[in-house]
Amino acid sequence: MRRLLVLFSFAALLATGFLTTGSLTPAEAQPGAVKEIVKGVWFREGEIQSMGHCNNVIIEMKDYLVLIDANFPSGAKMVLADARKVSSKPIRYVFDTHHHGDHAYANAFWTRNGAETLGFPGVVEMMKMREPKAWQSAAKSRKDVAELNLTTAEPPRTVLAKNPHIMDDGTRRLEFHHFGWAHTKGDGFAWLPKDSVLATGDAATNGAYNYLGDAHVANWPSVMKAALKLKPKHVLPGHGPAGGSEILEGEMAFMQELYALVQTGVKAGKTPEQIAEGKLSAKVQNWVGKSFASQIKETHLEITKNAPRGSF
Numbered sequence: 001m002r003r004l005l006v007l008f009s010f011a012a013l014l015a016t017g018f019l020t021t022g023s024l025t026p027a028e029a030q031p032g033a034v035k036e037i038v039k040g041v042w043f044r045e046g047e048i049q050s051m052g053h054c055n056n057v058i059i060e061m062k063d064y065l066v067l068i069d070a071n072f073p074s075g076a077k078m079v080l081a082d083a084r085k086v087s088s089k090p091i092r093y094v095f096d097t098h099h100h101g102d103h104a105y106a107n108a109f110w111t112r113n114g115a116e117t118l119g120f121p122g123v124v125e126m127m128k129m130r131e132p133k134a135w136q137s138a139a140k141s142r143k144d145v146a147e148l149n150l151t152t153a154e155p156p157r158t159v160l161a162k163n164p165h166i167m168d169d170g171t172r173r174l175e176f177h178h179f180g181w182a183h184t185k186g187d188g189f190a191w192l193p194k195d196s197v198l199a200t201g202d203a204a205t206n207g208a209y210n211y212l213g214d215a216h217v218a219n220w221p222s223v224m225k226a227a228l229k230l231k232p233k234h235v236l237p238g239h240g241p242a243g244g245s246e247i248l249e250g251e252m253a254f255m256q257e258l259y260a261l262v263q264t265g266v267k268a269g270k271t272p273e274q275i276a277e278g279k280l281s282a283k284v285q286n287w288v289g290k291s292f293a294s295q296i297k298e299t300h301l302e303i304t305k306n307a308p309r310g311s312f
């Protein structure tokens with residue numbers, strides 16, 4: 001009965017055009033679900049709509065676990081509970097794919113729980129630029145952030161000087177890569193070469209989740225190209241369901257089309273509002289959502305100021 005109701009409401013949403021279909025359907029979204037992608041690698045889809053959580057990846061090494069993204073504190077607590085269900089090993093390392101609150105604001109929670117936090121230099125640089133303003137505004141609206149009793153975000157304690165940074169304990173090789181500035185200046189990827197699993201942070205999302213306020217839109221496709229060169233079988237995005245390399249290809253095409261649309265508009269002297277009346281192709285509709293107008297605005301700023309949007 002419940003299943004029927006769910007099916008019916010999903011069909012109703014489709015009929016009203018609220019949801020879009022395609023190879024990546026929203027039906028695959030399973031917030032809170034923990035799925036073992038390959039042996040010892042779990043993907044946890046965060047609930048973004050009401051809790052603002054990011055996705056997490058738990059990677060099992062010989063003696064410990066590595067977590068991809070710190071999440072918000074309330075998300076971190078859920079991840080810790082789920083990690084304990086799948087393994088008795090402790091979470092020793094937490095890798096911030098970037099500085100945003102939904103990926104890094106639980107850093108202090110993890111270090112208080114005995115883990116080491118890691119990130120590329122751009123994560124710390126972006127925090128210096130955006131904090132404490134972003135933290136203080138989050139603490140006003142989020143109890144979990146306020147409860148950490150800090151005045152600003154805790155940056156990753158270990159800044160990765162090498163690119164890639166390799167972790168290899170003989171049972172598994174885990175590589176952290178920075179392919180350049182896409183979603184943020186610090187964008188980091190976690191790559192498991194043997195299992196062909198790539199965790200992307202928000203440099204690639206599976207759905208309309210692209211926030212461009214810290215981005216370098218013009219450079220984003222080149223970052224996706226570098227990630228595609230790894231030929232990953234499993235792509236675990238920062239938000240939305242897991243999939244394969246079609247997520248990277250779609251993200252790349254979306255950024256290319258968005259940039260071209262705005263660039264053409266700027267040349268024609270159009271305002272961001274006029275440009276937002278334009279349409280992108282059918283193949284990138286998975287990435288087009290209610291923030292389209294603001295994505296146009298951010299890209300417009302990047303082009304007219306001739307600097308990455310995240311640099312000012």
Ligand SMILES: [Zn+2]
Nearest residue numbers: 098100183202
């Ligand atoms: Zn983000």
